[in-house]
């Protein structure tokens with residue numbers, strides 16, 4: 001069999017659009033490759049897929065490790081209204097960047113959901129992608145949408161930069177918290193709470209119930225103090241249980257309501273417009289950086305500048321200003 005990467009782009013796209021999961025997985029792998037010939041092919045494929053993309057609900061989900069994200073995604077995915085949909089699950093795992101094992105990447109997660117014919121799960125965006133995990137995830141979304149997935153869940157661990165990335169590539173952003181973990185906010189930065197369209201107090205079951213109610217009141221109080229969101233919609237706070245299914249129906253109603261309201265108001269379109277602009281700026285930044293760092297002519301200039309900065313001899317802005325004066329883009 002001909003290797004997938006050797007197929008003409010139109011054949012790749014047809015295979016993806018026909019619902020062939022293996023081709024879809026290989027296409028995502030292709031977009032993650034740094035090899036220049038692969039990159040060129042990946043861009044051609046993405047360009048061909050682009051007109052077929054955009055028709056999904058892009059849902060971001062974040063929370064601390066152990067908050068119950070994968071249990072929640074599995075439960076939501078199996079929930080009747082969603083089990084009628086074509087669901088793509090992408091995980092953005094900042095830890096995989098360091099190739100030291102990952103928080104999200106183990107294969108035992110979402111086992112039940114992964115066996116569903118209407119579900120495609122990609123465990124972890126590769127940190128090897130030139131533009132980092134955000135760019136990798138954006139490209140995967142285009143391919144998933146071209147393959148007909150209409151509900152895309154993007155999961156990330158709320159431990160750093162990645163949740164902001166996820167906010168920038170999804171239409172709605174959900175935060176999972178758990179009650180009674182000392183500080184109700186569990187090290188989740190206030191900014192992350194402010195970004196959330198919905199806050200779900202998970203594990204509101206069994207002996208946790210009372211604490212979960214208290215947590216809800218506390219979170220609602222905090223949310224009231226935030227400025228109005230650009231969507232114009234209030235942040236909803238719900239008690240849920242990914243294991244008993246408590247509140248999942250309300251979560252789904254709220255998500256649908258959000259999409260109806262933001263489509264009608266035009267906010268959804270404007271959010272995606274902003275996201276395209278942001279993607280462009282990031283790609284421009286990465287592209288220019290790539291030119292400079294890959295050019296043999298600049299290798300010595302760069303390493304000397306870095307050496308002087310690291311040794312404390314030169315300030316970074318001074319080094320960059322000197323460097324820029326010596327760089328001529330063809």
Ligand code: GDP
Nearest residue numbers: 064065066067068069070071202203241242243
């Ligand atoms: P993640 O790291 O955020 O993906 O968390 P997991 O989904 O792996 O869940 C971490 C642990 O919490 C697992 O042992 C789950 O079984 C448990 N868990 C997840 N959701 C619930 C819930 O709603 N109630 C209870 N009691 N346990 C839960």
